Amino acid sequence: MMNDYTKIRELKKVLRSNGQAYLNGKPVSYLLSRWRDTYEYVDGITVKFVPLNPKYPANVVMYINLDAELVGMAAEEIERYPAFFEDYLLRYYSVLFEELSEKYTANNKLERLLSKIQCQKPDCRILRRSGMLYNKEAHTFVLKLFVLFPTGAGVSILGERISRMITDILKIVEEGSTFFDKAELRARLSVYKKQMALRAYCLEKGYVAFVADESILPRKGDSEEPLETAVPFLSPERLRVTIPMEDGTVLTGMGIPRGITVITGAGFSGKTTLLEAIEAGIYNHVPGDGREFVVAEQSLAVTNAEDGRYVANEDISMFFSEIPFQDIRNFTTKHASGSISQAANIIEAIGGGSRLLTIDEDKSATNFMIRDELMRRIVKNEVIIPFMDRIRSIAEQKGISTILVIGGSGEYLKIADTVILMHQYVASDVAEEVKALGLTVCEEEKPNDTEISVSERRALLTGEGTKSLLLQTVCTEDSKKVICGEYSVDMTAVSSLKTNEQLHSLAWVLRKVLSKEEESEEMLRAIGEEYEGRLFAELENEQMTSNPVYRGWWFDEIRKEEILMCMNRARGICFTTKP
Numbered sequence: 001m002m003n004d005y006t007k008i009r010e011l012k013k014v015l016r017s018n019g020q021a022y023l024n025g026k027p028v029s030y031l032l033s034r035w036r037d038t039y040e041y042v043d044g045i046t047v048k049f050v051p052l053n054p055k056y057p058a059n060v061v062m063y064i065n066l067d068a069e070l071v072g073m074a075a076e077e078i079e080r081y082p083a084f085f086e087d088y089l090l091r092y093y094s095v096l097f098e099e100l101s102e103k104y105t106a107n108n109k110l111e112r113l114l115s116k117i118q119c120q121k122p123d124c125r126i127l128r129r130s131g132m133l134y135n136k137e138a139h140t141f142v143l144k145l146f147v148l149f150p151t152g153a154g155v156s157i158l159g160e161r162i163s164r165m166i167t168d169i170l171k172i173v174e175e176g177s178t179f180f181d182k183a184e185l186r187a188r189l190s191v192y193k194k195q196m197a198l199r200a201y202c203l204e205k206g207y208v209a210f211v212a213d214e215s216i217l218p219r220k221g222d223s224e225e226p227l228e229t230a231v232p233f234l235s236p237e238r239l240r241v242t243i244p245m246e247d248g249t250v251l252t253g254m255g256i257p258r259g260i261t262v263i264t265g266a267g268f269s270g271k272t273t274l275l276e277a278i279e280a281g282i283y284n285h286v287p288g289d290g291r292e293f294v295v296a297e298q299s300l301a302v303t304n305a306e307d308g309r310y311v312a313n314e315d316i317s318m319f320f321s322e323i324p325f326q327d328i329r330n331f332t333t334k335h336a337s338g339s340i341s342q343a344a345n346i347i348e349a350i351g352g353g354s355r356l357l358t359i360d361e362d363k364s365a366t367n368f369m370i371r372d373e374l375m376r377r378i379v380k381n382e383v384i385i386p387f388m389d390r391i392r393s394i395a396e397q398k399g400i401s402t403i404l405v406i407g408g409s410g411e412y413l414k415i416a417d418t419v420i421l422m423h424q425y426v427a428s429d430v431a432e433e434v435k436a437l438g439l440t441v442c443e444e445e446k447p448n449d450t451e452i453s454v455s456e457r458r459a460l461l462t463g464e465g466t467k468s469l470l471l472q473t474v475c476t477e478d479s480k481k482v483i484c485g486e487y488s489v490d491m492t493a494v495s496s497l498k499t500n501e502q503l504h505s506l507a508w509v510l511r512k513v514l515s516k517e518e519e520s521e522e523m524l525r526a527i528g529e530e531y532e533g534r535l536f537a538e539l540e541n542e543q544m545t546s547n548p549v550y551r552g553w554w555f556d557e558i559r560k561e562e563i564l565m566c567m568n569r570a571r572g573i574c575f576t577t578k579p
Contacts, residue, residue, distance in 0.1 A: 002450035005040035007039065008553070028056075031051075032057045046065045047166075047170065050551065061145070064169075068134065073141060081193075085141070090129060093172070094120065095435045113537060118146040119131060127557040129557070130142070132309045185186055188287060189546075192284060193246070194247075196347060199298070209295065210241065210294070211277065215290055215291055218230040231424070233254075235252065256420075258416060263405045263420045264422070270427075271422045278296045298559070299560075300358060301354040302494075303346045306342070309336040309492075310334055319386075321385060342364060342369075342387075344369050350394065351454040351525065362407075397451070458578075461514065473500060484507065486572050489510065505558045506563065509558075514536075524575070
């Protein structure tokens, strides 16, 4: 942060004296000369104005720096849990600024006084967002707002209105830092600490997922809000785990151990609801969500079928003995079938280091998932090697667990370590009952000595001309895409991506990767690990940089797994593979 500040009252005085007249005021371009400095509002709060486009200096980003001491929490606590404090403050201020923006939004287009204040609005997950970031070096929280200041007829400054708008914005920040509920902050922090302790416990004890008793798993319609009339979750006795917390309380719930887990039951019994809650458990959730203490292995990968997926230079020999006119060790298609897309998703997840795969039978390719004994007798020359034949070897050789929702075939019950039966959203452990049935696998399904190996994939990168490529994201109800010049990525089927801001993060990574010049070949997994945390490290100092490419976007945290999915699906990138 700069050491020399200009007082904000001097800026407001200049604006009021030079820009009050509707027609005779200074031109809008005059604002550019006023946005050069960092302004001090009161002790501990400063602001910097950065135009989104020099041609429209009334459309700016406001970076408001809030001294972390004003939060009233120990520096060690903030540094240990930055994501929590960023999330809490952003939620608090987003509500206040939404109300203020409504006050300043004028609908009378004839007056051309349209103004706007935009603050990033969090969803139910607790993760890092660029709308509020903690800068450890400066020990400040940086609030990022998009502001459109009112101008007269689009060419002159309405200085009095702009001055009042700046005053109202900074007053909210000042009063908010003084009056927000510290008791509520500490209570929510206590929940967050339990979530982190729960994750550490599951990792240590070998649980790939945990669902706490009394959790509310069903959602209201297509929203992320909990369904008020839902049946609270209750763990089966044989799977119940009791976990002590540091504050003396305990958490009880269902612990899913490593291995192969099958969730089964009749239609509309809650199978998919349970699986989707587990899949959402890669992130912590806010109190009141109902899934506060539902957690999962954070490298979890959803590996369903994805008809039409782009697959490039993939070694799919793990699941295919041959494909006519194609090299299965260097397979490429612009429009993959269900079986090929699901095989590619699993292979890429394994190669990317995922420790937990999830599969929903309803979203899978049947011919890829199973091949029963009768079909094996009749069809002798099948080229697809079903996942059923590989799942045990994947678990034993790679240590990768799988959770499957199965409702139409009992094949996977034969090899399951854990079987959860859902009935009217009530879970029961029926593994012993299934075992007592004496189910056996046929000879072809038995694990063999085939080594489960995934080829190392390297992206062929040139670093030529990509820095100037047009960058776009598309996020609609039916489509999620990232576009960088001639490179495009369809992420529609990736369920872990919930917001357009996460697509922005992927676009940032894609452009960075495509612009790499130090190496023409880089191992794909290393790319994910390299860029997973770099985005927010750079954004913490965004206001001090001159690069405007991403300043008009907000960003949400993404995992290495999403980065790898993005790179693997990028149309235009070629790969090499080595066994």
